[in-house]
Amino acid sequence: MIEIRNLVKRFPDGTLALNRINLTINKGEFIVIAGENGSGKTVLVKHLNGLLQPTEGSVLLNGNPVIKNLRYTRQKIGFVFQNSDSQILGQTVEDDVAFGPRNLGFSREEIKKRVEDALIETGLKEKKDRPPFSLSGGEKQRLALAGVLAMEPEIIVFDEPFSHLDYTGVKQVLSHILLLHEKGTTIILTTHDLEKMLAHATRLLILYKGEVVRDGKPEQVINSVSDFNIHKPYGEKRQVKTMTWLMELGIP
């Protein structure tokens, strides 16, 4: 469980990126954090695993302050970044996935097993010896996911995971996310584009100019999104359950 209390983030240049955020994220949720560009989504999620430090307030993971338990937090909270290129840290697919487990100091056998499992789960096993930069956009994003899965986190943060992906890429990555959620992983996903996956979310939170302005069930929040410069998926009286690019799952 993540608790954010009175979180304020002011950058040295004076930008107030987050203003008094109070938020609790429970185990098993699939929370979508939506907001226009510059609303503070990335800054907010970077506080969850201590990549940024609060100016005021605190972030707790399972009751422990994040900034005092970085290693613990980063193992429990996996992070898939927006730009898949700069999160590639190994020179082959296999090496990249091993990066996290190696840092956590597992035995060689354990590392091997975790890497293998993560590669199978993301469907990248055949490509394990390929250099990552030769993969497609969707594959790179899956590689980033594999690197996170090998650390066996409880919570996974996806920061705009679809922004560089084509239709196929979105469907692939989205179906992985759903699978993980089904298995009990807590999912935190930021986006400015709700049409691709809102149907699967359990909660929708809207960030606007660094403040939480709406927070609730997607059905309740969806009608006010355009007030905060977020595109509301087209269609009069469109139901939330149709807002997915995995049509076969979205429409019952």
Next chain:
Amino acid sequence: MILFHYIPGNSILHRTNPGIKLVIILIYSIIIFLLKLPFLFIILFAELLLLLAAKIGIKQVMKELMRFSLFVLIIFMVRAYSEGGLILVAQVIPVPSLPGLLAGEYIILKLCMVIFLGLLLTSTTKISQLQNTLHSFFSLFPFIPAARIAALMSLTIGSFPLLLDKLSEVDEARKARCIQSNRNPISRIISISLPLFRHVFKSVDDIACAMEARCYTEEARPLSEPLPLKDFIIFILSILTGIIVLVFNTLIP
């Protein structure tokens, strides 16, 4: 871009111990600068063979190297003008002297050869292996923060392809906006270096974030087995060989 990226494979070089490769390459970079022309060609030939064996596309490599020819050109000019003095023709057009020019030419050949050596190492060695080897090597000496040095060195080497990738990105962006028609060399250089540094700092930031998020530590568990003692003996032997060759090279006129 394939320049300085790891290229998976199974050639002799891929299977050779990274530490030994590193030492041999360091030694030969020095030797190359001391050798005379016929010997240079022999080594160049050997390099090309090894590049072929490692399945590194020489054509592609040459094409990518051409992009960085500006660097090479600058070095050439500096050498050509400094060595053997500057002869002024009609006191207007400076023309480099012949010996200066020749030294300049050699310097290009030699630079290319050293770049090839670097390629042979980086294309066939995973940074993680290299780090591992450097770590074991520095651990031989007391009072040296082996893990830190190894991590630093491998990070430095690892960021080289990043720099080149960014360079070619910026270069394309300039070309798309007609940099060719700008004849002012100063503004051309500024137009590539400023965006390049901004890009690089941004990526370094992103990568540092990604590393932290995956619990980066200098003491990460190596994937391959630690080096057996035998490899260290070979390692030290190759250093000695290098020194002996150098001594001979200076003795012979």
